[in-house]
Amino acid sequence: MFTRMSYALRETWVSFRRNITLTGAAVVTSAVSLLLVGSTFLIQSAFDNLLTRWKGDVELIVYVRSDADATQVDVIRGALESQPSIIDVSKLRYLNQAESYAEAEKLFAGDPGTLRLLTPENIPSQFKVVPISQDSNLIRELGEQFRNIPGVREVAYAQDVFDVVARVSQFIRVATTVMSIVLLVVAVGLIWNTVRTAMFARRREIEVMKLVGATNWFIRIPFMLEGLLQGVIGGVLSCLGLWGLNTAWSGAVADFNDTELAALVVTDGYMRFVMVILLLIGAIAGAVGSGIAASRFLDV
Amino acid sequence: MIRLDNVTKTYGSEAPAVRDASFEIAKGEFIFMVGPSGSGKSTLLRLINRQEQPERGAVWVAGQNINEIAESKVPYLRRNLGNIFQDYKLLLNKTVSENVAFALEVIGRPKHVIAQQVPAVLDLVGLADKGDRFPHQLSGGEQQRVSIARAFVNRPLILLADEPTGNLDPATGEGIMRLLERINATGTTVVMATHDQRIVNMMRRRVVQLDRGVIVRDQERGVYD
Numbered sequence: 001m002f003t004r005m006s007y008a009l010r011e012t013w014v015s016f017r018r019n020i021t022l023t024g025a026a027v028v029t030s031a032v033s034l035l036l037v038g039s040t041f042l043i044q045s046a047f048d049n050l051l052t053r054w055k056g057d058v059e060l061i062v063y064v065r066s067d068a069d070a071t072q073v074d075v076i077r078g079a080l081e082s083q084p085s086i087i088d089v090s091k092l093r094y095l096n097q098a099e100s101y102a103e104a105e106k107l108f109a110g111d112p113g114t115l116r117l118l119t120p121e122n123i124p125s126q127f128k129v130v131p132i133s134q135d136s137n138l139i140r141e142l143g144e145q146f147r148n149i150p151g152v153r154e155v156a157y158a159q160d161v162f163d164v165v166a167r168v169s170q171f172i173r174v175a176t177t178v179m180s181i182v183l184l185v186v187a188v189g190l191i192w193n194t195v196r197t198a199m200f201a202r203r204r205e206i207e208v209m210k211l212v213g214a215t216n217w218f219i220r221i222p223f224m225l226e227g228l229l230q231g232v233i234g235g236v237l238s239c240l241g242l243w244g245l246n247t248a249w250s251g252a253v254a255d256f257n258d259t260e261l262a263a264l265v266v267t268d269g270y271m272r273f274v275m276v277i278l279l280l281i282g283a284i285a286g287a288v289g290s291g292i293a294a295s296r297f298l299d300v
Numbered sequence: 301m302i303r304l305d306n307v308t309k310t311y312g313s314e315a316p317a318v319r320d321a322s323f324e325i326a327k328g329e330f331i332f333m334v335g336p337s338g339s340g341k342s343t344l345l346r347l348i349n350r351q352e353q354p355e356r357g358a359v360w361v362a363g364q365n366i367n368e369i370a371e372s373k374v375p376y377l378r379r380n381l382g383n384i385f386q387d388y389k390l391l392l393n394k395t396v397s398e399n400v401a402f403a404l405e406v407i408g409r410p411k412h413v414i415a416q417q418v419p420a421v422l423d424l425v426g427l428a429d430k431g432d433r434f435p436h437q438l439s440g441g442e443q444q445r446v447s448i449a450r451a452f453v454n455r456p457l458i459l460l461a462d463e464p465t466g467n468l469d470p471a472t473g474e475g476i477m478r479l480l481e482r483i484n485a486t487g488t489t490v491v492m493a494t495h496d497q498r499i500v501n502m503m504r505r506r507v508v509q510l511d512r513g514v515i516v517r518d519q520e521r522g523v524y525d
Binding site for chain 2: 007204205207208209210211212213214215216218219
């Protein structure tokens with residue numbers, strides 16, 4: 001067993017170095033494609049944070065002062081429910097302070113300074129309003145009426161953020177997904193080709209191995225390890241790149257900490273999760289690509 | 301040890317390379333397959349080590365119908381068969397010892413077994429002092445001895461030799477034949493494809509003659525023709 005292991009590792013390493021140009025191309029391509037995959041994840045998550053309070057077609061949010069009493073909340077609710085021609089009463093949702101705080105944790109993920117000032121006691125609770133009417137002026141008119149009701153802290157309109165952000169996020173999402181898929185296919189193709197070249201360079205050895213009775217797995221494994229190694233190195237590089245990008249981005253966004261942009265960041269936990277995913281994709285793509293190539297070209 | 305029952309093998313749409321061939325080779329026998337180039341000698345050897353599969357008929361090796369064994373069992377069949385070729389098929393970037401050791405290494409033999417068997421077999425083929433040389437530093441005859449050492453180091457039941465003297469001068473070829481005779485004397489069955497008349501006539505062993513894929517003669521202690 002030990003002989004076999006050391007054989008496989010030695011052969012992997014020798015072959016890995018011999019094809020350094022092709023190997024480099026395969027590694028870089030997989031790194032770039034995985035970096036794009038990772039960016040897609042992060043961008044998606046960041047936009048989800050930004051848009052989280054507008055989820056579910058919410059167009060209007062009425063924030064209630066943290067010191068408002070139950071009667072005032074009921075008055076606001078009553079006023080909203082009395083407009084069934086403009087708003088969808090069945091979808092009207094009230095988030096109490098604890099729920100609002102949970103939401104804020106996402107919203108201000110990139111702005112820990114603001115988050116630290118908030119507590120479940122001082123945060124405003126909120127009514128999330130889903131309109132029936134498509135007329136944005138009507139919604140705005142309605143919203144303005146609420147500004148003067150006692151207990152209302154602020155009124156916010158989805159339209160102000162949503163239109164631009166949603167369109168941008170949708171575009172980026174589609175573009176990065178398409179590019180990362182294309183590049184991933186290219187990366188698998190390059191790994192496949194590297195393995196094929198490696199096998200062609202060693203066809204004499206493979207022929208001898210088959211004649212003296214080496215099993216197909218024994219012949220295949222060094223090549224599969226080579227592909228796996230390329231995928232994993234690509235994955236590691238992409239993780240480093242993504243980490244660098246995210247750090248730079250978070251730093252830049254922090255300067256806008258009183259705007260909506262501050263929500264466009266991801267938590268460290270999510271970052272780690274994405275890195276693990278990238279390594280896994282790299283490893284699987286490498287092993288599968290090279291495994292298929294090794295099986296195809298074993299009959300040289 | 302080896303038996304062919306009505307074996308036919310065709311490559312693509314050409315005339316059959318081997319047609320309806322039947323014969324049996326006993327354990328420990330030394331047998332020549334003779335005939336001109338393209339008569340089907342090599343195909344017969346390739347059928348015996350299952351590099352080829354026949355369209356019709358069955359090939360039996362060591363009591364097994366090798367056309368019915370699973371693909372995954374083929375390597376284990378091959379461990380009982382040694383192969384020698386006209387062009388030696390040595391690995392040029394490995395030394396003599398490494399070439400021979402390679403055959404044991406890739407079937408997972410432990411290091412101490414390799415360390416013991418490689419020098420022993422190099423001694424048998426008369427290359428005890430050349431283990432550190434590379435193939436290009438050896439003569440043709442010496443290279444063929446290395447390939448015989450590699451084929452024999454695992455003590456196979458059968459040795460398949462495809463024109464082993466084809467690239468060698470007569471005296472060197474004779475030396476190779478003496479070596480194959482010695483290996484045969486240890487009980488290993490030797491099947492050799494050749495069109496080297498002089499050697500066949502000199503050895504006086506069983507001769508199976510092929511003509512365009514058909515066995516036209518099977519003779520004990522035969523000559524070339």
